[in-house]
Amino acid sequence: xxxxxxxxxxxxxxxxxxxxxxxxxxxxxxxxxxxxxxxxxxxxxxxxxxxxxxxxxxxxxxxxxxxxxxxxxxxxxxxxxxxxxxxxxxxxxxxxxxxxxxxxxxxxxxxxxxxxxxxxxxxxxxxxxxxxxxxxxxxxxxxxxxxxxxxxxxxxxxxxxxxxxxxxxxxxxxxxxxxxxxxxxxxxxxxxxxxxxxxxxxxxxxxxxxxxxxxxxxxxxxxxxxxxxxxxxxxxxxxxxxxxxxxxxxxxxxxxxxxxxxxxxxxxxxxxxxxxxxxxxxxxxxxxxxxxxxxxxxxxxxxxxxxxxxxxxxxxxxxxxxxxxxxxxxxxxxxxxxxxxxxxxxxxxxxxxxxxxxxxxxxxxxxxxxxxxxxxxxxxxxxxxxxxxxxxxxxxxxxxxxxxxxxxxxxxxxxxxxxxxxxxxxxxxxxxxxxxxxxxxxxxxxxxxxxxxxxxxxxxxxxxxxxxx
Numbered sequence: 001x002x003x004x005x006x007x008x009x010x011x012x013x014x015x016x017x018x019x020x021x022x023x024x025x026x027x028x029x030x031x032x033x034x035x036x037x038x039x040x041x042x043x044x045x046x047x048x049x050x051x052x053x054x055x056x057x058x059x060x061x062x063x064x065x066x067x068x069x070x071x072x073x074x075x076x077x078x079x080x081x082x083x084x085x086x087x088x089x090x091x092x093x094x095x096x097x098x099x100x101x102x103x104x105x106x107x108x109x110x111x112x113x114x115x116x117x118x119x120x121x122x123x124x125x126x127x128x129x130x131x132x133x134x135x136x137x138x139x140x141x142x143x144x145x146x147x148x149x150x151x152x153x154x155x156x157x158x159x160x161x162x163x164x165x166x167x168x169x170x171x172x173x174x175x176x177x178x179x180x181x182x183x184x185x186x187x188x189x190x191x192x193x194x195x196x197x198x199x200x201x202x203x204x205x206x207x208x209x210x211x212x213x214x215x216x217x218x219x220x221x222x223x224x225x226x227x228x229x230x231x232x233x234x235x236x237x238x239x240x241x242x243x244x245x246x247x248x249x250x251x252x253x254x255x256x257x258x259x260x261x262x263x264x265x266x267x268x269x270x271x272x273x274x275x276x277x278x279x280x281x282x283x284x285x286x287x288x289x290x291x292x293x294x295x296x297x298x299x300x301x302x303x304x305x306x307x308x309x310x311x312x313x314x315x316x317x318x319x320x321x322x323x324x325x326x327x328x329x330x331x332x333x334x335x336x337x338x339x340x341x342x343x344x345x346x347x348x349x350x351x352x353x354x355x356x357x358x359x360x361x362x363x364x365x366x367x368x369x370x371x372x373x374x375x376x377x378x379x380x381x382x383x384x385x386x387x388x389x390x391x392x393x394x395x396x397x398x399x400x401x402x403x404x405x406x407x408x409x410x411x412x413x414x415x416x417x418x419x420x421x422x423x424x425x426x427x428x429x430x431x432x433x434x435x436x437x438x439x440x441x442x443x444x445x446x447x448x449x450x451x452x453x454x455x456x457x458x459x460x461x462x463x464x465x466x467x468x469x
Contacts (some may be wrong), residue, residue: 003139007055008118008207009048010109012102012227014090015124019267021164022397022407023373028060030126031067031376032271033356035287036323036339037277039070040265041126042296050292051134053122054083056111059105061090061211074297088112107214118207123227124283125201129285130262130276131292138204138242140387144174146242147209148235152197153246153262161185163198164228166243176241179233199228200262231431254289254333261285268399272371275337275354279319284353287321299340301325309346331361338405345380347427353385356408366423373408381420382412390419 017029030041048056054077060067068087077083086107113121121136137454142148153167165186169175181280186196213234217223223230235241246403247260261284265271277284301324306315309330317333323340330346339356345363361367362380370385380385385404392398394413
């Protein structure tokens, strides 16, 4: 049944995002581009808007210029109807310190709660990828009588040391018995002993109870002023904290495959993996659910274009997302996500990578398992992601799992002969999707191999065994 309560939503968007460096070197973590067309914060705000919560404040702090600009351009509400998405920076309203933690951020912004005078406050993070109807969580919160409710997602037991862990009351599975931050072990769920409940960083509070708890936290000396680390344990200690199981959330247009998808993209590896989740034929997370859309600022770029390059090289993209304004001119893109206005030159290859706005891939260059931030120009014949020692020597970040990362506008040196040869060795490879489709048709494979030979020959690379002209 509908719950007739006035709701104010607060989005916590002040984090530095150090684990996402160098993508956060020049922007706040929630402003990091994602999935070709979006910013990370678009997922949190879209979920709130789709839940019909239209009074939203976004608390910002670190390097917030691009985030503030995005919010002002993408999230314009009808103020005449009392709706808004307002970006609110740290203002030092109580003392001379900046935000000391997520709880302190709200404490220093209590004027927003006083002005809105809500019954319920929904607090969400700004850097997770998921769909959620918060109205369903608010309904459970109100009916349960809890003062605070934490959204929880089920995770495998071996990941308990990576999350805030929620242990439920044995007699009341909607009540939190203990909230433990990143324990070595934790009991499994009664319904599924192989899983535990992890905090999603999304909370629902009775407004007056939240305000009172923030005042208590502000007076304490033994606190980090953190929502998950201090405020929720406070409510647990009072016996007033409930849990909302994310698996109960029903999203219009969702499927069993993607309805409980939730990804914390706080590291380079998880950020990369979340992009790879998007590009399978039946994706783990479906961007194309029009019944629960993810909104963003629409690019004014023209449609993407796939054309032949010089020498009749084929421009194509396979198992990929390609945003507006991209031009694939005689190059091949496979298993990748391209943001707006990317250019891929003739005979080049982009494999299993994420390219952000206005990246330019020169002819005959190869990019593999890489994340390249905006405005990077990759010169002709360059190799990125093929030799990690070479990548590190050029100042690129390489993760332990082997993902190469270039920062915004980072210079890529002109390749020497050894690097050009390394790239050339990868130009002659047939794309995996094409190989799989033609492996039982020898006559087609001959044609495909010929196309690969044309692609390579256009930049002076010859297939093994081919005759010299």
